[in-house]
Amino acid sequence: MPAAAPPPIATSPRYHIDRPSNFERFPTRLLILTGWCFAETGPAVVSILLRCDNGHSLSTPVALARPEVKAATPTAPSETIGFELRGILEKGQRTLSVFARLEDGSEHLLFTRNTRVCDSLRPLWLRNARAHYDEFFESQASNQARYAPRPISPERFPTHPVKARLRDAxxxxxxxxxxxxxxxxxxxxxxxxxxxxxxxxxxxxxxxxxxxxxxxxxxxxxxxxxxxxxxxxxxxxxxxxxxxxxxxxxxxxxxxxxxxxxxxxxxxxxxxxxxxxxxxxxxxxxxxxxxxxxxxxxxxxxxxxxxxxxxxxxxxxxxxxxxxxxxxxxxxxxxxxxxxxxxxxxxxxxxxxxxxxxxxxxxxxxxxxxxxxxxxxxxxxxxxxxxxxxxxxxxxxxxxxxxxxxxxxxxxxxxxxxxxxxxxxxxxxxxxx
Structure with missing residues (x-):
C-alpha cells in the first residue's frame, strides 16, 4: 500500500499593500489599509490584523475580489484575496505591526512600521465633512475599535426621584x-x-x-x-x-x-x-x-x-x-x-x-x-x-x-x-x- 502523501508545507503568505504608500506620517488619525494577501500552500489566510504598540488592534476579513491579482498570479487560490482595513488610531509616535491570520488560528507577521499619527487642532465637527467623510464615518458610526481596550465607565443617569404617582404608573x-x-x-x-x-x-x-x-x-x-x-x-x-x-x-x-x-x-x-x-x-x-x-x-x-x-x-x-x-x-x-x-x-x-x-x-x-x-x-x-x-x-x-x-x-x-x-x-x- 503506497504511503500517504505528506501534508503541504506552509509558506509565508504573499501580500501587497496598495494604501497607504508611505507609513512615515499619517496626516490624520484615520488609517485605511488596502491590499491583498494569500498563502500559496497550507492553511488559507482569513483575515488581516493590525496591532499598535499601545494595545490598540484592528482586523478585517480577507474577502474582497481582486481578479487582476488572480490573473497575474496563478498561485493565488481565488479572486477573493483582497482586504480593506479602516480604523481610527491614537495620535503620537506609533509602532504598527500587521499580521496575516490563518484558518488554523495561527498568525504570521507581515511587516512592522514606525509612524507618526497626527491630528488636526480643529474639532471634527468644525472640519469639512465632505472632504473628511471617511474620518467622520470611522469616528462616529463604524464598529471598529477607536482606542485600546479599557474598562467601561459607568453611566451617570439622572438621580432626581420620581414622584410616587409616576412610580406607581x-x-x-x-x-x-x-x-x-x-x-x-x-x-x-x-x-x-x-x-x-x-x-x-x-x-x-x-x-x-x-x-x-x-x-x-x-x-x-x-x-x-x-x-x-x-x-x-x-x-x-x-x-x-x-x-x-x-x-x-x-x-x-x-x-x-x-x-x-x-x-x-x-x-x-x-x-x-x-x-x-x-x-x-x-x-x-x-x-x-x-x-x-x-x-x-x-x-x-x-x-x-x-x-x-x-x-x-x-x-x-x-x-x-x-x-x-x-x-x-x-x-x-x-x-x-x-x-x-x-x-x-x-x-x-x-x-x-x-x-x-x-x-x-x-x-x-x-x-x-x-x-x-x-x-x-x-x-x-x-x-x-x-x-x-x-x-x-x-x-x-x-x-x-x-x-x-x-x-x-x-x-x-x-x-x-x-x-x-x-x-x-x-x-x-x-x-x-
Whole structure:
C-alpha cells in the first residue's frame, strides 16, 4: 500500500499593500489599509490584523475580489484575496505591526512600521465633512475599535426621584433575548436585565434556537427569574423575537425591547428609561448612545448620536438596536417585526414606526453595549444578506435604487456625522444635548 502523501508545507503568505504608500506620517488619525494577501500552500489566510504598540488592534476579513491579482498570479487560490482595513488610531509616535491570520488560528507577521499619527487642532465637527467623510464615518458610526481596550465607565443617569404617582404608573418591560450557541456571553446578557429588576418591572423571555454549547443549562439555572423560556428550532432570529414577544402581555403604554445574546445593558438603564416614558406619555420610542466592547467586555469605542432625524432614517439606520425601547401600542399598530428580514429587521421596524407617526426620541445617555467579536454572523453573510436588505430598504424609501456613492456623499448623512461629532465634543465637556 503506497504511503500517504505528506501534508503541504506552509509558506509565508504573499501580500501587497496598495494604501497607504508611505507609513512615515499619517496626516490624520484615520488609517485605511488596502491590499491583498494569500498563502500559496497550507492553511488559507482569513483575515488581516493590525496591532499598535499601545494595545490598540484592528482586523478585517480577507474577502474582497481582486481578479487582476488572480490573473497575474496563478498561485493565488481565488479572486477573493483582497482586504480593506479602516480604523481610527491614537495620535503620537506609533509602532504598527500587521499580521496575516490563518484558518488554523495561527498568525504570521507581515511587516512592522514606525509612524507618526497626527491630528488636526480643529474639532471634527468644525472640519469639512465632505472632504473628511471617511474620518467622520470611522469616528462616529463604524464598529471598529477607536482606542485600546479599557474598562467601561459607568453611566451617570439622572438621580432626581420620581414622584410616587409616576412610580406607581411606571410602565412594565417585555424584553426578549434571541440566542443560539452564545454561552460565552449569555450570562452577562441575562444579568444585565435580571439584576435591574428592583428598579424596573421586567417580563424577560429567553428564546433559544436549540443551542448545543451549554446555553440551555445556563438559561435553566435562571428559569425562576424568567417570564418564559424555550429552546428548539425557531426559524431564525426574527422569528425567535416574534415568538418570544408572543409569550408576553401588557397594556398599550407598556414597553418592549429585544437584546441580543452577546450585548448587554448598562446598570440603571432600564429604570431611567421607565422613568422617562412615565414622564413623557406622548413618546412612542426611545434610543440612546452606544458603547462598543470586545470579546472580554472591554470598551473599545463609543457612538455619540445626535437628536433623531426622521429624514436621515430613510437612507441609513442611526439607531443602536440594543438601546431601542418602544411602547406596545406602536408595535401593535404596525403589526410587529417582519420575519422576511434577517439582518436589517430593526431598521425596517423603525421605518414602519415612523410611517405610522411614532414620536421617536434619542436620549442623551449611554444605555447599552454592542459586542464585536469573531463569532458574529460572517462577513460573507453580511455581504449577501445585510447589504441586500439595506439597499432594498433605501430603494423602498426613495422609490428608486440608491447607489453607494450617492449614500456616502448625501448631505443629510454628512450633516448627521457633523452633528454626531459636535455631540461628542460637548459631552466630553459635560454638556448633554
Amino acid at each position: 411606571s410602565p412594565r418591560f417585555a424584553i426578549v433575548t434571541p440566542s443560539y450557541n452564545q454561552a460565552l456571553w449569555l450570562p452577562e446578557t441575562m444579568a444585565s436585565v435580571l439584576d435591574q429588576q428592583p428598579g424596573a418591572q421586567v417580563d424577560y423571555v429567553l428564546q433559544d434556537g436549540g443551542s448545543t454549547d451549554g446555553s440551555v443549562e445556563l438559561i435553566r439555572a435562571q428559569a425562576d427569574r424568567l417570564h418564559a423560556w424555550e429552546s428548539g428550532p425557531d426559524g431564525g432570529q426574527s422569528r425567535a423575537i416574534i415568538n418570544g414577544f408572543a409569550k408576553t402581555t401588557g397594556g398599550p403604554d407598556d414597553l418592549m425591547a429585544w437584546l441580543n445574546s452577546d450585548d448587554f445593558y448598562l446598570p440603571g438603564a432600564l429604570r431611567y428609561v421607565a422613568n422617562y416614558f412615565a414622564t413623557h406619555p406622548e413618546v412612542d420610542a426611545v434610543y440612546g448612545h452606544r458603547i462598543l466592547v470586545d470579546e472580554h467586555s472591554r470598551e473599545i469605542s463609543r457612538w455619540w448620536l445626535p437628536s433623531h432625524d426622521h429624514a436621515l432614517t430613510l437612507i441609513n439606520d442611526p439607531v443602536p438596536q440594543e438601546t431601542l425601547f418602544w411602547r406596545r401600542r406602536i408595535w401593535d399598530k404596525v403589526g410587529g417585526l417582519n420575519p422576511d428580514y434577517r439582518y436589517a429587521m430593526d431598521w425596517e421596524l423603525i421605518l414602519r414606526f415612523q410611517a405610522a407617526g411614532a414620536r421617536i426620541v434619542r436620549l442623551p445617555y449611554f444605555l447599552g453595549c454592542f459586542r464585536t467579536h469573531a463569532l458574529q454572523k460572517s462577513y460573507a453573510e453580511q455581504e449577501s444578506g445585510a447589504i441586500h436588505e439595506t439597499l432594498k430598504l433605501r430603494e423602498r424609501g426613495f422609490g428608486r435604487p440608491f447607489t453607494p456613492m450617492e449614500f456616502s456623499t448625501h448631505p443629510r448623512l454628512l450633516r448627521h456625522l457633523r452633528r454626531s461629532a459636535l455631540t461628542e465634543w460637548l459631552w466630553k465637556r459635560g454638556i448633554r444635548i
